[in-house]
Amino acid sequence: MLNVSEIRKDFPMLNNKKMSNYPLIYLDNAATTFKPDCVIDTVVNYYKNYSCNIHRGDYELSYQISDEYDKTRKVVANFINSEDKEVVFTSGASESLNLIAYGYGMNNLTKGDVILTCEAEHASNILPWFKVAEKTGATIEYIPLQNDGVLSIENFKKAMHSNVKVVTLAHISNVLGYVNPIKEITKIAHEYNAIVICDGAQSVPHVKVDVKDLDIDFLAFSGHKMCAATGVGIMYGKYDLLNAMEPFMLGGGSNARFDMCGNIQLKNAPFKFESGTPAIEAVLSIGAAVKYLEKIGMDNIEEYELELKKYAISKIEKLENIICYNSLAETGIITFNVKDVFAQDAACYLNSKGIAVRAGNHCAKILMNTLNTSETIRASFYFYNTYEEVDFFVETLKEVTVENCINILF
Amino acid sequence: MSQYLKDPMFLRQIIMDHYQYPRNHELVNENDEFQLHMASESCIDDITVEIKVEDNKIVHTGFDGVACTIATSSTSIMSELILNKSLDEAVLIINNYLDMVSEKEYDEDMLEEAIAFSTVSKQANRIKCATIGIDGFLKLIEKEIAK
Incomplete structure (x- = not known):
């Protein structure tokens, strides 16, 4: 069991921070998360005490920070149970997913090949594949979702066939918070010799992700959604696949040597993907964040968030003015609307009481077809949210009416 | 201007009324030359807004779409304000409105019910809502003037 009140002391943003003159209740953790002191200190420590580039200098400070940088790769690899050399630092999950599409898809797919995905995917996991399809002649097919938005293994089986070369899906949907059966999907996809790309942006921060156990071929996730700094993410890939990929950016750091005839000898993965000076402090911060999460325990985090979600749902279900779209999703994401109130109006009312949520058409297609609404409100928890915050959130939801939403203007 | 337009209770009712019963809330032009789709980036x-102009005068306004209370009611109010006005008069009204929501000097007599949004700048994230449809009308009018 987590000691949340102790945990909260680690986060400056959770100590006496106010919004709209109310104590801040931050329920937009699917967008980004707050940082504990150990992460902030790591960033500051880099600039105060090192500030040198990595892998360049023949001097002590550069050597020391390069060593820390390389150790961070080990920390991340251990966290997801991969080899060190299978961990590529990127700027975030979006770059990771783009790198997979451009680096692998663009070079390995041809006309007649099929990319299989679903309608609930985040733009970062679908738009790059539109480009791959356009350039290679491959086509994109969608696994139909159930009426409640769930991606079932049965529907996946029906959609899978021998022309499918790439299956790309979120581990946990950012819209509805359902956990996709990635392990079973991967097993079946591999029987068809298709590779599986897993968007872990919403899963890696919240549940234990073991790339060997899931047997996924690629994994993408962001540091800032798991307490690390912004500007860093991870692309994991099985090593033989990384070797079959081209970097989509070249420059210093990624090549071993080149000559004036245009011959380039790239370094081996992961270094061939890491051109230019990275966000060194952000990379170091992901190491601090992983250690922090491991100290709390990913199993504890998963369990606590699910309990908090269930507690919130049990209260929200009693409210007559709320429509909840994903009561059964077993993660800390609640997708809902207030009856007869436009999502953004409701979110602005919550803001006036210090509560941060996200209103939007997170993925228009699934919402329109599956949920019969064009926009929703998303409240998303992290391990530092409390039962008291849920209580205040639920009490405030009772007050959301069109009249009250307009009143906040005056 | 009349005193009651300074009463917050009354201003609230104006917004509420235009949100629940938006005026000119349909698109009739099939020719999209007179239409403009405005999708917020934020x-x-x-x-989508539309106007029809005859002899330099706006003879029809309309709008439709998915939008919040502020975007819907502000567009509704403006659709009435600029109806039957000359293009130049309409530009003047709209610019005056835009000045109001960005906290500049403005002439409140020109704005009638749109005065309800005089405090919208207190919620900086809603200024875009209060101008999205109106910016659309302005763009359409400027296009007509440029013809």
């Missing part, structure tokens, strides 16, 4: 407001 939020989910998504509005």
